Amino acid sequence: MLNRKELVQAIRSEGGMSRRLWMEFTLAAAAIPTLGLHESTASEVAFADDPFSLGVASGDPDSTSVVLWTRLAPEPLTPYGGMPAHSVPVRWQVAEDQGFTQVVRSGTTLATPQLGHSVHQVVQGLKPDHWYWYRFLCGDAESPIGRTRTMPRRDVLPEKLRFAFASCQNYEQGLYTAYESMAQEHPDLVFFLGDYIYEYEAGRTGKIRSHLGAEIESLGDYRIRYSQYRSDPLLKGMHAQCPWFLTWDDHEFDNNCACDVSEERDVDPLSYLQRRANAYQAYYEMMPLRPESLPRGPHMQLYRQASFGRLANFAILDTRQYRTDQPNDDRKSPLNEAACAVENSLLGSEQRGWLRSELLSSQGTWNVLAQQVMMGAAGFRGKEDSELNYSMDQWPGAYAERGALLEFMRDRRVPNPIVLTGDIHSNWVNDLRIDDREGDQPVVATEFVATSISSGGNGVDKIATHDQLLADNPGVRFHNAQRGYVLCTVTPKQWVSDYVVMDQVTSPGGKATRRASFTVESGTPGVQ
Incomplete structure (x- = not known):
């Protein structure tokens, strides 16, 4: 096992991660879920509990589009959120008013198990510098209503x-x-x-509220931690x-991480990279980011x-x-x-x-x-x-x-x-x-x-x-x-x-x- 100094040297070799480490990680990557965007099968689901327990969000707007986010999770504090191992259709609506009497954009997308049944819907064709309301629907469940906006056109000088x-x-x-x-x-x-989020085990950093479980490392661990925060x-x-x-910054993965190495001693480099892949996937799943950040x-x-x-x-x-x-x-x-x-x-x-x-x-x-x-x-x-x-x-x-x-x-x-x-x-x-x-x-x-x-x-x-x-x-x-x-x-x-x-x-x-x-x-x- 490489120590921190040896790992830094290995990663810096040949201008980046050494070929040996990359090949070993590629072989180990079979343990990391594939980040697929589509499945050949999709079906409706009947929910006993609210699938929109984590709410809604929007992000990364430009002058004509914005990302709308949600994640289906009727059991949010479990690794798979209480969802089945197949894709689920989710309807979305964008309206000029909170009552949704003036719907201007709508459609259906798939929430896939590969991405934790998260939704990152990029809504195009919106008015610049304009506020909208949005919501999701799945089966007979309806999400909370969110409010979002577009940015002004790049050639316009706004007042404030x-x-x-x-x-x-x-x-x-x-x-x-x-x-x-x-x-x-x-x-x-x-x-x-x-x-x-913070990656530490329960009780390490405070007692006002408590994290669930040990220090997080697996994809399921990271999903649960984000869900706990988002609750x-x-x-x-x-x-x-x-x-x-x-x-x-660092706690979304590992405290003071740098140069592909942990601050902790004697960390196996392949395990470290696999943990980072888990952390990055969970971050994408839980944030209103565009598909370019997949x-x-x-x-x-x-x-x-x-x-x-x-x-x-x-x-x-x-x-x-x-x-x-x-x-x-x-x-x-x-x-x-x-x-x-x-x-x-x-x-x-x-x-x-x-x-x-x-x-x-x-x-x-x-x-x-x-x-x-x-x-x-x-x-x-x-x-x-x-x-x-x-x-x-x-x-x-x-x-x-x-x-x-x-x-x-x-x-x-x-x-x-x-x-x-x-x-x-x-x-x-x-x-x-x-x-x-x-x-x-x-x-x-x-x-x-x-x-x-x-x-x-x-x-x-x-x-x-x-x-x-x-x-x-x-x-x-x-x-x-x-x-x-x-x-x-x-x-x-x-x-x-x-x-x-x-x-x-x-x-x-x-x-x-x-x-x-x-x-x-x-x-x-x-x-x-």
């Missing part, structure tokens, strides 16, 4: 966009009360930036409010582009699947030679090239990177440390790539770059420089970091080292460690980010307040 972004919703550590507040804001869109009524309700754009074994195309007319262009990134191994054994470290090595990457060469092309061709007034880990270089000083230490799992672990990206945006004069981030279970506002340690360098972009929905429990308003943190890091403009989300209001002239925090999430009745608000003026980098 309001969206929320969030991340990190550990089921064991808190309630999803933040979604109740978010729903009352009626945003146009939601961006979810990773850690939709939460506040999360289901927010999905039905508006379309979501989603990307993952996994290919342990690989899945998730980075993509979206635009809200000419107001905002979004590059939705994947900083987890293609990254190199964390330097300095993934310990908080100074920005030393290992952290600044030019070969370190969070994006990988192909995604990095795609991102640069997107930034060059964008016609957006605001150019937004929706991604996972913090780009601002925030150093922490221990009691006996003379140097600042930085997280190697975040962008400081690829400091040269980070600096080159910011330099690219500066030199190409990319208009109004904004970075949206999750992961860190705390709120941050960071002015980004090519080298964040040099406070006299010009600001290139602004980063807004959203705290967690529930991960970490209630949190605190200010950490004990708050003042020292701001004094040591000239780019950090705000820090807060409560739970919540960020609500963004975007116009051609201004970007406003409101930080909404919950007073507590460990028992029902948490109250939401606007903790702080920050503005970026178009054409002027840095927050006001």
Whole structure:
């Protein structure tokens, strides 16, 4: 069995996974269900329990289409959801009104057992910049009604966009009360930036609610974990409010995964790849993603582009699947030679090239990177440390790539770059420089970091080292460690980010307040 270092070397050989490992994985892949989209037989099913127990969702809209999602699961906390081993026809409807008296699009699709009887219906031919209602029907069962919308045409400059972004919703550590507040804001869109589920065994991370079973590894395990999370009524309700754009971080698969290897020692590489294939398939099954994201074994195309007319262009990134191994054994470290090595990457060469092309061709007034880990270089000083230490799992672990990206945006004069981030279970506002340690360098972009929905429990308003943190890091403009989300209001002239925090999430009745608000003026980098 290869250890972590040997596996990294094997995967890096010949520019990627070694031929031996790939051939061995291909032989082992017989244990992974085929991701088929059609079956020759399909029949109606009579349901004793609600097949729409996991609700409905929509996502990845463009100006004329949107993805509608549901999954048939009358017994959601079982590996197959209580469904038979054959395809089931599901009818869908899109209407101009909530009463469905003006149905504008409808049809029938197949929910197949290969994809856990999930439905990813791409509805075409819709009006740009328009709200719709949708529902599914199967047998005599009817789903909840969802609301969705299309984006404005790419040549139109809208007056305003309001969206929320969030991340990190550990089921064991808190309630999803933040979604109740978010729903009352009626945003146009939601961006979810990773850690939709946590893979840990029951009771490892908290006692507010409990995961089911051991640490998840099989496809059935991942399906049950997603179903447990999706059974939460506040999360289901927010999905039905508006379309979501989603990307993952590490806990959708394995904590701090990088370079195709686990943080755990002595992990068999073939078992690791099979587990990743299981995780990726379950993620696709449970999210409103387009068919282009259908996994290919342990690989899945998730980075993509979206635009809200000419107001905002979004590059939705994947900083987890293609990254190199964390330097300095993934310990908080100074920005030393290992952290600044030019070969370190969070994006990988192909995604990095795609991102640069997107930034060059964008016609957006605001150019937004929706991604996972913090780009601002925030150093922490221990009691006996003379140097600042930085997280190697975040962008400081690829400091040269980070600096080159910011330099690219500066030199190409990319208009109004904004970075949206999750992961860190705390709120941050960071002015980004090519080298964040040099406070006299010009600001290139602004980063807004959203705290967690529930991960970490209630949190605190200010950490004990708050003042020292701001004094040591000239780019950090705000820090807060409560739970919540960020609500963004975007116009051609201004970007406003409101930080909404919950007073507590460990028992029902948490109250939401606007903790702080920050503005970026178009054409002027840095927050006001």
